[in-house]
Amino acid sequence: MTAQTHVPSLLSRAGAVSALTLATVAGTMLAPGAASEAEAATLSVRALKIAESKKGSPYMYGATGPHRFDCSGLTLYSFKKAGKKLARTAQAQYNQTQHVSPSSRRKGDLVFFHSGRYVYHVGIYAGNGRIWHSPKTGSLVRLERIWSRSVLYGRVR
Known part of the structure; x- marks a missing residue:
């Protein structure tokens, strides 16, 4: 030929x-x-980095930043700075996200802690079974291992 x-x-x-x-x-x-998969991934990674930058910020019930946060206030603030508006509460954020399986989770996905159908806490997945979150009164924004099996995952689009 x-x-x-x-x-x-x-x-x-x-x-x-x-x-x-x-x-x-x-x-x-x-x-x-x-959003395309790539855009969603970029958005989520930006939000993750913003949450990480808030390490050491004190917990305050109802606070949405920039210096104090409750759990959903940290996720709301991080995604807002990354370019996406989220609902205010952990439950409303769960309702707003695309639900993903544990095997499909990736950095920047939201991790929701629940009891039955009630979502009571949220953090941002950092990889290796860890999340950035603002845990409770008297604590600081920190990186911590996921401590429960009662978690659900959501992807922000």
């Missing part, structure tokens, strides 16, 4: 790739307002 006989084959392959790319891009255009 000569180089000329490979040209149509290469063009048809390039055309197929271009069609797939166009279909993928068009698919994201069909759902306005929906």
Whole structure:
């Protein structure tokens, strides 16, 4: 075979790739307002870094920053600074997120602690079974291992 006989084959392959790319891009255009996987991951990692930057900030019930936080106040503040508005309470944030399985969790996902159907605490997943959170009165924003099996995961979009 000569180089000329490979040209149509290469063009048809390039055309197929271009069609797939166009279909993928068009698919994201069909759902306005929906973040792509990459955009959601970038947003979540930015929020994670913002929460990390608040290490040592004191807990204060009802506080949403920038110097004091309760649990959902820290997640609200972190995602707001990253460019996404969240609901105020842990339960409302859980209701707002795309629920993901423990095996699908990734850095920047929200970790919700629950008792039955009641969500009572939230933090931001940092990887390796740890979260950034603002635990309780008298404590500081910190990185801590997940201490319970009664957790649910949510991805902010």
